Every structure is written in structure tokens, then in C-alpha cells.
Amino acid sequence: xxxxxxxxxxxxxxxxxxxxxxxxxxxxxxxxxxxxxxxxxxxxxxxxxxxxxxxxxxxxxxxxxxxxxxxxxxxxxxxxxxxxxxxxxxxxxxxxxxxxxxxxxxxxxxxxxxxxxxxxxxxxxxxxxxxxxxxxxxxxxxxxxxxxxxxxxxxxxxxxxxxxxxxxxxxxxxxxxxxxxxxxxxxxxxxxxxxxxxxxxxxxxxxxxxxxxxxxxxxxxxxxxxxxxxxxxxxxxxxxxxxxxxxxxxxxxxxxxxxxxxxxxxxxxxxxxxxxxxxxxxxxxxxxxxxxxxxxxxxxxxxxxxxxxxxxxxxxxxxxxxxxxxxxxxxxxxxxxxxxxxxxxxxxxxxxxxxxxxxxxxxxxxxxxxxxxxxxxxxxxxxxxxxxxxxxxxxxxxxxxxxxxxxxxxxxxxxxxxxxxxxxxxxxxxxxxxxxxxxxxxxxxxxxxxxxxxxxxxxxxxxxxxxxxxxxxxx
Amino acid sequence: xxxxxxxxxxxxxxxxxxxxxxxxxxxxxxxxxxxxxxxxxxxxxxxxxxxxxxxxxxxxxxxxxxxxxxxxxxxxxxxxxxxxxxxxxxxxxxxxxxxxxxxxxxxxxxxxxxxxxxxxxxxxxxxxxxxxxxxxxxxxxxxxxxxxxxxxxxxxxxxxxxxxxxxxxxxxxxxxxxxxxxxxxxxxxxxxxxxxxxxxxxxxxxxxxxxxxxxxxxxxxxxxxxxxxxxxxxxxxxxxxxxxxxxxxxxxxxxxxxxxxxxxxxxxxxxxxxxxxxxxxxxxxxxxxxxxxxxxxxxxxxxxxxxxxxxxxxxxxxxxxxxxxxxxxxxxxxxxxxxxxxxxxxxxxxxxxxxxxxxxxxxxxxxxxxxxxxxxxxxxxxxxxxxxxxxxxxxxxxxxxxxxxxxxxxxx
Numbered sequence: 001x002x003x004x005x006x007x008x009x010x011x012x013x014x015x016x017x018x019x020x021x022x023x024x025x026x027x028x029x030x031x032x033x034x035x036x037x038x039x040x041x042x043x044x045x046x047x048x049x050x051x052x053x054x055x056x057x058x059x060x061x062x063x064x065x066x067x068x069x070x071x072x073x074x075x076x077x078x079x080x081x082x083x084x085x086x087x088x089x090x091x092x093x094x095x096x097x098x099x100x101x102x103x104x105x106x107x108x109x110x111x112x113x114x115x116x117x118x119x120x121x122x123x124x125x126x127x128x129x130x131x132x133x134x135x136x137x138x139x140x141x142x143x144x145x146x147x148x149x150x151x152x153x154x155x156x157x158x159x160x161x162x163x164x165x166x167x168x169x170x171x172x173x174x175x176x177x178x179x180x181x182x183x184x185x186x187x188x189x190x191x192x193x194x195x196x197x198x199x200x201x202x203x204x205x206x207x208x209x210x211x212x213x214x215x216x217x218x219x220x221x222x223x224x225x226x227x228x229x230x231x232x233x234x235x236x237x238x239x240x241x242x243x244x245x246x247x248x249x250x251x252x253x254x255x256x257x258x259x260x261x262x263x264x265x266x267x268x269x270x271x272x273x274x275x276x277x278x279x280x281x282x283x284x285x286x287x288x289x290x291x292x293x294x295x296x297x298x299x300x301x302x303x304x305x306x307x308x309x310x311x312x313x314x315x316x317x318x319x320x321x322x323x324x325x326x327x328x329x330x331x332x333x334x335x336x337x338x339x340x341x342x343x344x345x346x347x348x349x350x351x352x353x354x355x356x357x358x359x360x361x362x363x364x365x366x367x368x369x370x371x372x373x374x375x376x377x378x379x380x381x382x383x384x385x386x387x388x389x390x391x392x393x394x395x396x397x398x399x400x401x402x403x404x405x406x407x408x409x410x411x412x413x414x415x416x417x418x419x420x421x422x423x424x425x426x427x428x429x430x431x432x433x434x435x436x437x438x439x440x441x442x443x444x445x446x447x448x449x450x451x452x453x454x455x456x457x458x459x460x461x462x463x464x465x466x467x468x469x470x471x472x473x474x475x
Numbered sequence: 476x477x478x479x480x481x482x483x484x485x486x487x488x489x490x491x492x493x494x495x496x497x498x499x500x501x502x503x504x505x506x507x508x509x510x511x512x513x514x515x516x517x518x519x520x521x522x523x524x525x526x527x528x529x530x531x532x533x534x535x536x537x538x539x540x541x542x543x544x545x546x547x548x549x550x551x552x553x554x555x556x557x558x559x560x561x562x563x564x565x566x567x568x569x570x571x572x573x574x575x576x577x578x579x580x581x582x583x584x585x586x587x588x589x590x591x592x593x594x595x596x597x598x599x600x601x602x603x604x605x606x607x608x609x610x611x612x613x614x615x616x617x618x619x620x621x622x623x624x625x626x627x628x629x630x631x632x633x634x635x636x637x638x639x640x641x642x643x644x645x646x647x648x649x650x651x652x653x654x655x656x657x658x659x660x661x662x663x664x665x666x667x668x669x670x671x672x673x674x675x676x677x678x679x680x681x682x683x684x685x686x687x688x689x690x691x692x693x694x695x696x697x698x699x700x701x702x703x704x705x706x707x708x709x710x711x712x713x714x715x716x717x718x719x720x721x722x723x724x725x726x727x728x729x730x731x732x733x734x735x736x737x738x739x740x741x742x743x744x745x746x747x748x749x750x751x752x753x754x755x756x757x758x759x760x761x762x763x764x765x766x767x768x769x770x771x772x773x774x775x776x777x778x779x780x781x782x783x784x785x786x787x788x789x790x791x792x793x794x795x796x797x798x799x800x801x802x803x804x805x806x807x808x809x810x811x812x813x814x815x816x817x818x819x820x821x822x823x824x825x826x827x828x829x830x831x832x833x834x835x836x837x838x839x840x841x842x843x844x845x846x847x848x849x850x851x852x853x854x855x856x857x858x859x860x861x862x863x864x865x866x867x868x869x870x871x872x873x874x875x876x877x878x879x880x881x882x883x884x885x886x887x
Contacts, residue, residue, distance in 0.1 A: 226599070230739055278604040278691060302599030304607075378572060382579035389576035394510055394561040398736070402574075432736070434597035440619045455626055462696040464609035467626035468723065474630070474652035 002028045002164075003356055005183055005192035007171055007206055010041035011151055011338055012330045013198035015074075015345035018154035021161040023358040028190060029155070029163060030183075032170035034461020035421050036155050036414075037148035039200040041338070042424070043275065043306025044222070045253050045261060048143035049336045050087065050112050052103050053243050059316040063340030065110055070342045071143055078153040079369040080146065081256045087142035087238035088122055090291050092132040096242040100137055103243075113140050126237055130293045142238050146256045147338055148424050152414065153367060159414045160365040168461060171199075174209040176324055194352060196328045201272045201309040203317075203331035210324050215317055215331060219272050219307035220247075222264025223280030226302040228432050229258030234296055241291050248335060250287035257399075257427070262288050262295070264306065275305040301432055308334035318344060320351060328352075367412070370426070371405055395445070396438040398431020406442060410449040417450065419443060420460040443467075480504040480796055481789075482571055482584035484562050484737065487516020488778050489590035489769020489785035491544050494554045496789025497588075502796055503553035506582070508573060510561040515541030516592050517770075518778065520615070520622045523643050525670070529779035540778060565737050569764050586764045586792045589738065589752075590785060593770040595640070596730040603727075605691035610698025614640040614728040618647065627653050629724020633701055634658040635689045637665040637672070638862075639776065641728025646675035648726075655679070656720060659687040659703055661710055664837050666862045668776060689725065690717060698723050731774045738765065748816040749773040755805050756822035757791035758784070763800055766792050773818050773831070776864050780831070787829075806847075806877050813838065813885025815861065824877060829868045834859045834885055843867060844886040849876025853886060 004020055006013045009031035017029040031038070048071045054060035075082035091097045100116075107114040115138040122136045123129050159165050166187065173184040174195065181195045199206045204217040227234060234252075241249040246266045253261040265280035265287075281303055288295055311317055311332025321327045328348060333340070373381055373391065384404075385392035391404035409416050409425035416422040419429070422442050429435030429442070443466060446457045455467035481502050483490045486509035494505050513519060518526070521537030528534055531543060548554050560575035571582045595613040603611065610629060612620075617628045618640070630653050634641040637660035645655045658676060663686045665672050676683050690704040690712060705716035733751040744753040744761040751772040752760040759766050768788035769781045805821040808830070815833045822828050838859040845852050850873045859865065874881070 225602075230736060273695065274606065276604070276606040276691070277602075281602060281604070300600060300602065301597065303602055378579050378581075381574065385574070385576065385578045392574055392576035392578065393559060394574055397510065397561060400563060432597075433594040434599055436595045436597060436613050436616050439616060440624065444624075454624060459609040460696070464696040466609065466628060467620060467624075468629050469627045469652070471621060471625045471627060471651040473627070 001180060002026045002190060002192040003358070004028070004194045004196060004352055005030060005181070005190065006196045006198055008039070008198035008200055009036035009151065009155065009165070010039050010198060010200055010333075011037070011147060011341040012333055012344055013196070014151040014154040014158070015341050016196060016198065016330070016348050017158045017163055019345050019349040020352060021158045021163045022364050023353070023360055025352070025356065025358045027158070027163050028166055028192065029158060030166045030169045030171060030185065032168065034168050034418060034458070035424075037151035040306050040308055040334070041151055042148045043304055044147060044335070044338055045251060045264065046144055046147050046255060047238055047253060047338070048082070048145060049339045050139040050141045051110055051336070051339075052089070052106050052112055052114070052137070052139055053248065054336060056106070056109070059318060060336055060340065061110070063316065063343045064336040065112070066343035067336070067340040068141060068143075071145070071339070074342045075145060075150065078150060078157070079367060080149045080153045082143055082145050083256060084141065084143040085237055085254060086138060086140040087240060088117070088126065088129075088136045088138055089240040089242065090122060090129065090133045090136040091242055092130065092134060092290055097135050099242045100135065103137055107137075107139075114138060115140070126235055126239065128235055128292055128294050129239065130289065130291050133291065144238065144254065144256055152425060155414045156367045156412060157365065160367065161361065165414055171206060171209070174206070176210060176327075181326070194326045194328065194355065196330060196348060198330045200333070201307050203309060203329070207329065207331070210327060212321055212324060212327070215311050215313065217309045217311055217331060219269045220310045220334070221267045221269050221275070221280060221305050221307055223277045223284060223305045224261050224263030224303065225281065225284060225300050226304070227260040227262065227296060227299045228301045230432070231299070233258075234260050235292070239291055250284055252288065252292050257430070268310070269307065272307065275307060277303045277305045280305065301434060310334050316340070316344070318347070326355070370412075371408060373402055373405060374400055395441045396428030396431060398433050399427045401426055401428045403445060406445050407449060410446060416446070418458045418460055419446065419466065422446065476570070476581050476583055478583045479506045480585050481506070481588065481792055482569075482582060482586075483507045483588045483590060484571075485509065485516060485590040485592060485769075485771070486514040486556055487590060487592055487769065488518055488541065488544065488781045489592070489771070489788075490516070490588070491548055492782040492785030493588045493590055493768055493789035493792070495548050496786035497793040498548070498551055498553055498789070500790040500793035502793045505554045506584075507554065507556045508560050508562055508571070509556060509558050512558055514545050514556060517615070520619050521643075522622050523647070526778045529777070530782055544782065562737060565741060565765070585796045586766065588788060588792055589735070589765065589767040589771050590769045591734045591737065591771040593731040593733045593774055595727070596732055598727055601727070601729050603689065603692065606694055608692065608694030608696055608698045610694065610723055611692060611725045611727065614644040614726045617726050618644055621647060621651060627651055629653060629722070631656060631722045632724045632726060633689070633720060633722045634726045634728060636660065636728035636730070637667050637683060638728040638730065639667040639671050641726060642667045642671040642675040644726055644728070645681050646679060649679050649681070653724075655681050656722060657682045657684055657703070659684045659689060661688045661706060662686070664860065668862060688712070692725060698725060701725055731770065733771045733774065735771060738762070746816060746820060749818060753820045754818065755801070756819045756826070756828050757795065757801065758788035758819065759791065759795065759800070764795065773816065776862070780864065780866070784831070804879070807880050809880050809882045811882060811884035814883045817883060822874070824874050825871060827868055827870050828874065829866060831864055831866050832883070833861055833864055835861060837861075838885055838887060842886040843883065845869065845881060845883050847874070847881035848878040850874070859885065
């Protein structure tokens, strides 16, 4: 019998699991995909927003602000990257300038540091801002992270401290018994005293399994371009247009690794699974010209789409269900969901602690910071290679990743088990050649480390095996 | 700090030829830094033949060509290979930072040759639309999986792009038991060598869809189908001309891009059309002491030309090491109608110069018109197509009176 079963290993699920793993609780984290952060948490703008734009009185406003103030410490604690690069919200007309006033009011009320700048002042700081920008708001407490990195680090410590990570486990039915839940999955049934619904675009489906139909979640797709990080830096601050009802708009966002994201769009979908790209990319190309100029379209190396889980109320749905005791909703976690997650996790943890009153663990095991050669000096690299020659074998030349780093990310607790897992943990395949040269080598290392044949290695779990047949098999 | 006379980055066909050229012109301390376990570069995965017709008067497979060329340099003590070593950075004074399994070291060279080859354009770079299933590969990656590891990445294959790699892989996959259902080419003419169209497509009854592209890909975890669509003369999709073709694999052969990561941050002048560096007739870039040749300079069709270019580059690097840089002013090539790019972009007088370039369209019975102060030549060509590189040699005498520039155009 688990004390807590968490459904969905996205940003909220993994951070909740992580906080609970500090206590003497038996916790299961269920995820239907082959790795954590496969849903919205793995495909977003990666921004820790300042809290300037959610509607006053909404849960989003409260949690965004709290989360923003926690993030630096959360990342330092998990040993993952966080950069407070700041943001500009830019107006390109008088009408838009008026909307800036609402945002300024929010900042004052919420005590968010801000500065009003003229178009020229903005352009002196970011030279690729459009000439149409007349005025803007600087939001220095805006940060950026690598979202799946946060999820993976949290999951690693969860597992190191006794948590049960159940990947490729899809919940099919939930039954409420007298004082616990019976959760049926494709891998068997389990019992838990408390169930926390962090299922993203499927949160309504999960709630529906208990007859709860309080909300519907509509997936809203956002498509993005990714620019390569070589050559001159295109932008070094998060650039927001003036927000509209549809959302924050098409942004230019630097990433932790020096890439730039252009996007997202915001299109409601019927299909909860489709992350295809197409028309949205055209919209991004058009819209980005409003705020930026000299867009280096020839540096595009990748595109992706994410599905935001949007609730009908447009706000987060957080808390224990009114009727079904011990079933906790964490739903509708669209922007500013990523930013809000650490604060949400605190509150959910408190609900669980209030109910079960567990002891705090005497020892909480911490993850070791990964070896990242890109951050080391030449002398440090030399020493490292002499200690362990695998760090001297270059596998991904675009991102300069060694065999040692790849091997490490497979060996870690809750480590990589497929190509996408390696890619997201240490970056081979994220550079200009997009895995053209290194994917084969990564597959070979995975096979070696996992004791499998080459053709058993998948790209991203499920039926995504890379090597379909042996040569001449069908002849 | 270790010092060498000449450091060659990349031991593929261009690098090996450059080593030979430098050695035969008097440099006796040559280090070839190669990141793979073996020499040969991309040749190692090109097991089809067609290599070496000019160089060795034989038709060899890629690995055989590499081995034969290696045979010309392997017993030369002045030419050393360092394998599994990657140049991470080129610093001031031509100091290279090299990473290998012994450590991280710095090597200073009097001259550096970049023979780092090229990479393939990816799905992301062409904005391939649709779902995100597994099953889309660049042709070269599929080639690596098949020829080096022995596995097929699909059983029912479609190829986007009629570049040589795509055509070769269409045939390869067929020979190993896959069904290749077609090749789509955006342009109204093919991008590959004529002999590959014949030997890889026609001989295997694989249809070539000119003026077509892949509009989108479909599938959840695995590729299930593609939408093939026709395009008009402006390469815009023609609505209603879509057809769904069920496949489990899409190979992309949509262009090669010279790999110049190492020099891009050094402020070296690059040519926007070749995507390689701007060089003079000594294959030297705009940074003194750094030279480039092979696919890293501009994408080639024939390895024999790569070897020729590498050899000339090596010789020129040797001249530089012994005599320093050129003192005369350089002259440039100005390009007009029909010429896509020119290598070298600049040249010096006093020698015959071999120019290599591509044209922008298909021309039958056209002439290459090249002129400058004191000369005017109209050189008839049998056929000119973008997919086949053209070589024109201008003699020292032709160029004697040139005054800063020469001009090129296609004359119909």
C-alpha cells in the first residue's frame, strides 16, 4: 500500500514527489511515457516568469510570484542550471503602450522589480529588437531553466531516497475504496491512500475515472523554432510582446545552452497527443517580426511543439477534491505552470503532511552534480581525461560531449534508457547536425551500458526502435 | 607546448591529399588530427564504387579508395596520424586545443589546414512538418547504420531530395531488402550525378518525382506515412495535388553543409553561397596560416577532385611555411549570370589557376564566358547542370594583365 500515488511525471509531479521523498512515506510516481517530462514540461518556453501578467486574484498570480522567488534556490539545491537573464515586454504602438500600464500596476502591487524604458534604450541593450518598438518594461527577476533537467534531477533524488518511479505505466482505472484507492494500470494494480492528479492534458480523463467532471482540459498547441547557438548572440534577454487573451504571444527566448527559441503560437486542439508542427511555424515566422528584426532563419536547426493543458476556467485547479476525499487535483498547469510548480509542490506537500503526519527522514541523499565538460577549464578537462579516458573520447562534436558524460547519464539513478533520454540529459543530438553523426555512437553506448543488442535500443520508448531489421533479413 | 610545422584537421580524402602535397613540397613535420578511429572520413561508410576513376584509373569503393590513398602516405615518417583526437578550438597564433583519451593538449602549428568535411542538412533545418515519430533520418545516418553496423532503419522507404547520398541509399536499402517507394525532388531537375539517377533509380524501377516535396509526415511513435505534394515553378505547394504514401522510413538528402565550426568564431570571411571559407588561389582563408580544402571548403561530387584540391592546398601550405604569405595584391572573381559560386574566390597572378564552380540551372551547349584585362575567353561546355561541379583552368598567360578582377558568366 503506497501512502501517495502521483499520476504524471511532469514538473509538478516530479517536484511533489521530490518534496515527499524527504519524509517517511511510500510514494509511487507513475508516468505513461518512457521518461519524465514528456508532455508540456518537456516542450515549453523554459521561462521562470516574473509574475507580471496573470490576472489579479487568480491562483496563477499567487503561485507565479511565489515560484519565481523560489527558483534560484530550487535549482541550486538540485544542482541544475538557472540564469536570471531578465525580460523586456515591448510595445509597438500607443495602444500597446497603454496595456503596459496594467502590467506596471501588477508589478507595483506585487512588488515585482521593473523599469520602464524607451524604444531606443531597449534597442541599446538588445540590438535586434524591432525598430517599431516604442516603449517597454524591463523585468529583471525573469529567469530561464532547462525544464526537463529540473524534472530529471528531482526524479533522481526521489529514486535515490526510496521513491518508486513507474515509467511506461498508464493509469486505466481508479476505484475509491473505504480508505484508499485502487489504481489499475497497464502494468498491474496498486493501492494508495492519497492520489495526486498531475496528468497534464489528461488530468480531466484521470479525474473522470472517479466520476469527477468538474473541468475539461483542452490542449493548446504551441510551436517553436530553435536557433543554433554558434556565431554572434542574437538575443540575451527574454522578449515578450504585449500579452493578449490568447496568451503571452510569440517570444524570443535565449536558452541555458545558448540557443534561442522563437515561439510559441497558441492553437486549441482536439487531439491530446498530436505534437505535430506546421501552420503554427508559419504564424511564428510572421509574428516574430513584430518585436524582432534580423531574424537569422538560416540558423534554425529544429522545430517542436508542446501541448499546454488549459482548463475551462483558464486558471489552475489545485487542491483536494470536494467530494472524493484524498484525491488531489493539480490541473490546468499551463503558463505560468513551470514557474509556479515549486510553490504548488510546497502546498501539495503540506496537504499530504497534514493528512499522514509522517516523520522527516534522518538522511536525505543528494545527487552528485553531473560532469559537464563544457563548463570546465582546459586544465580541469586534462586532469579529468587522465583520470578517466572515456571523457577524452568525443562523441557529439557539435555540442562537444564525451563518451564519459554519456555513460554517466545512463548510469545515474533514473538515468537515460533511450536516445531521447541521453539527448535530454547531456545534449548529443541538440547541435547543428541534430544527431547526424553522433546518434549511431549514442546507440552503441546505450547498448553497451544496458547490455542490449543494437536493435533493441529505442529512440523514445514505445515502438520507436531505431533499427528495424538486420541487413538482408528479408532477402 | 608541442609544436608541429603543419597541422591538418581531418584525415579523410582531403586531409590525406593535403599531407601528401605538403610533404612533396618540402614539409617534413605533418600531423593529421583525426577524430575517428581510422583514416578515410566519410569514405569509410561509402561502400558503393565509383571512386578513383581519375586518380587511380580504377573504380573503387570508398574504403578501398581511402586505403589506396593512405598507401601513398603511410610509409612517410614525416606524416603522422593521431586518431580519436578532436580539435576543440583554434586559438591565437594557430594554437590548437586537442582532446583525446590521453588528455587535453595544446599544439602550435606554423600552418593549419581545415579538411573537416561537411554535415547533412537536418529535418529541423528544413522545417519538415508533421508529427514527431521515429523513422526520419538523413541519408548519411541511415548509411552509417547500414554499412557500418549492418542494420536497416526502415523497410518501406521514401527519400526526400535527389542528391547523390539519397540516390545511393535508395539503391543500398533496396539491395539489403527494403522497399524504396520513391524519391521526391523539389526542383524540376535532379540534384545528383546523371550516372546515379541511372544506376540507382532507373535500374531499380524507383520512381523519381521531380517538382515534388514532402508536405508532412504522419505517425505516433513510428512513421506511418508521408504526404507527397507537387510544387509549381516557384516551388510553392499546389493545393489538391497531395497523395498519402504509407512508409515506415523517410530519408532526407537535402544538402550538405561544410563543417566550419572551428573557424566561425574567428572572424574568418565566409562565402554565403558555398557556406565554406573565402580562400585565395593558395587555399588560404582570410586568416593567415589557416587553409581549407575538400568538402569543408565547398561540397564536392567526386572524391578525385577532392584529392586534387587537397594536394594543391598542401603544396600551398608548404610554400607559406617556407616563404611566408603572398606579397602581391589579390584579384577577385566577379560572378554574373548563371554562376552560383567560384572557388577560389580570390587569386594571385603568376601561375595557372584551376577554378571550380557550379552553375545555377541546366544549360545545354552553352559557353563559359570569362574575361578580364587582357583576355576574353568563350569556353564551350557540353552540358552544364547544378549537380556537377565545373573545372576551368586559366593559364598564367591569360591572367598576366588582369587588374584586380575577372568576370564569369554562362553564355547561351
